[in-house]
Amino acid sequence: MSRESKKFGVPDELANLYDFANTLDVRHFTHHGVPHPQGDELISARELARWMSQRGLAPTSAKITPAMFATAIELRTLVRDYLQCDPLERRGNKDAVRALSKALKYFPLVVTAGDDGMVLRAAREDALAGLSPIVAELYDGSRNGTLDRLKMCASDECRRVFFDRSKPSTRRWCMSSLCGNRMKTRSYRERQRNAG
Numbered sequence: 001m002s003r004e005s006k007k008f009g010v011p012d013e014l015a016n017l018y019d020f021a022n023t024l025d026v027r028h029f030t031h032h033g034v035p036h037p038q039g040d041e042l043i044s045a046r047e048l049a050r051w052m053s054q055r056g057l058a059p060t061s062a063k064i065t066p067a068m069f070a071t072a073i074e075l076r077t078l079v080r081d082y083l084q085c086d087p088l089e090r091r092g093n094k095d096a097v098r099a100l101s102k103a104l105k106y107f108p109l110v111v112t113a114g115d116d117g118m119v120l121r122a123a124r125e126d127a128l129a130g131l132s133p134i135v136a137e138l139y140d141g142s143r144n145g146t147l148d149r150l151k152m153c154a155s156d157e158c159r160r161v162f163f164d165r166s167k168p169s170t171r172r173w174c175m176s177s178l179c180g181n182r183m184k185t186r187s188y189r190e191r192q193r194n195a196g
């Protein structure tokens, strides 16, 4: 769980997934005259190791090799691609599903019995095992339906992953007051231009 996930009411059981998807910040809008700085929290294996250990996701102090780092970034890219699909269409989106499945093969899980009942844990024992809880969150969220509320903001200047807490689960923007308004103003201007 992070400050961000708490602030936006993301359930704990999806918080690592939410944070992981948002380690890439491609927002490039200007708000109150200030351009939003884009960024990537995972620019190197060292940053990934730090990110994992800050969240208690580093089961070992084993090194993250360049190949492991590439595997982790590939997972993030494909998770973001999957979340970008409308929840109603995700399962039917063959390309997104196939690509994500391929990336998930590197993060096998095993069922373990413990104090908290049956849980999915990493089958890997190396540094990448630290990302397995994120894959377990994908699985659990898909089973209990909360994953359908994890979406990507429809604004192409934003693309932030957000958790839709609205009852009908129909939100399209991470913040309607910002991204929603910006998009509405833009399409209004475009309509005006086309009409004129």
Ligand SMILES: [Zn+2]
Residues within 6 Å of the ligand: 153, 154, 155, 158, 159, 160, 173, 174, 175, 179
């Ligand atoms: Zn947004």
